[in-house]
Amino acid sequence: MTTEFVERAAPDTVIVATGSSQPTFPRGYHGLGIRAEDVPGWDDARVMTSTQVLSEAVGPSGTTYEDPGDRVLVIDDGEHHWKGVGTAKFLAEEGRTVHFAQPGGDPGGELTGPTKAKLHRDLFGMENPVELHTFATVDRIDWPTVTLQTQGKAVELSDLDGIVLAGFHRSNDGLEAALSDVVSEVRVVGDAVAPRTIKEAIHEGERAAREL
Known part of the structure; x- marks a missing residue:
């Protein structure tokens, strides 16, 4: 996922679920x-x-x-x-x-x-x-x-x-900052917020989708 791709797609909202790395x-x-x-x-x-x-x-x-x-x-x-x-x-x-x-x-x-x-x-x-x-x-x-x-x-x-x-792990949170001037709404979920377990990732992803 890149900012260029998002700009071409022109979405109203982006959910960032880029996870974490060691x-x-x-x-x-x-x-x-x-x-x-x-x-x-x-x-x-x-x-x-x-x-x-x-x-x-x-x-x-x-x-x-x-x-x-x-x-x-x-x-x-x-x-x-x-x-x-x-x-x-x-x-x-x-x-x-x-x-x-x-x-x-x-x-x-x-x-x-x-x-x-x-x-x-x-x-x-x-x-x-x-x-x-x-x-x-x-x-x-x-x-x-x-x-x-x-x-x-x-x-x-x-x-x-x-x-x-x-x-x-550490969060892969670079995309959130890069999209701040590209999309009106950016939501971050899962390990991209803070590395935790799969339970939090599933819960936050589902909640973000339901709220949309």
Whole structure:
């Protein structure tokens, strides 16, 4: 979708549902006062997103598949939802060695009870269990070694093949501003407002359509 296309179509109203995308540095770290420049070696690491490593499993998604390798660090930056634990579980089930690091203490803490309980059983009870690092953030990188800071202690993870980001997204909100001088009414819904879950996206999209 471009402003040129909208100008040619000349609609009265545009509903912007452009979603969100994953950043190349843990977005949730910003709330902890950690920026990419605060982590020596971050730019030298092999970093990819959960969308990239899962794209081959879910079929064509417009995202280029990335193989994270055999030894992987999955980072949940504080979202504590299905994405982090689900990605770690998927990669471990493929036989990879998976480390899972998050700044909180409860993996998938935002999930409901039965869903979370099953994921915990799968994560830590499988033949190839995920190694959990709670209250942990990336402190520095000397690739392929990553040093985590966890409650004042340094934990080194060596010989990693890839880092997979599986946390907060950022809104794709550029189109809203670009259309402000083109269309009389612009409505923004779903993750384009703020990254959340599919429930909010469906609700806001339906409500916007009904109101029109």
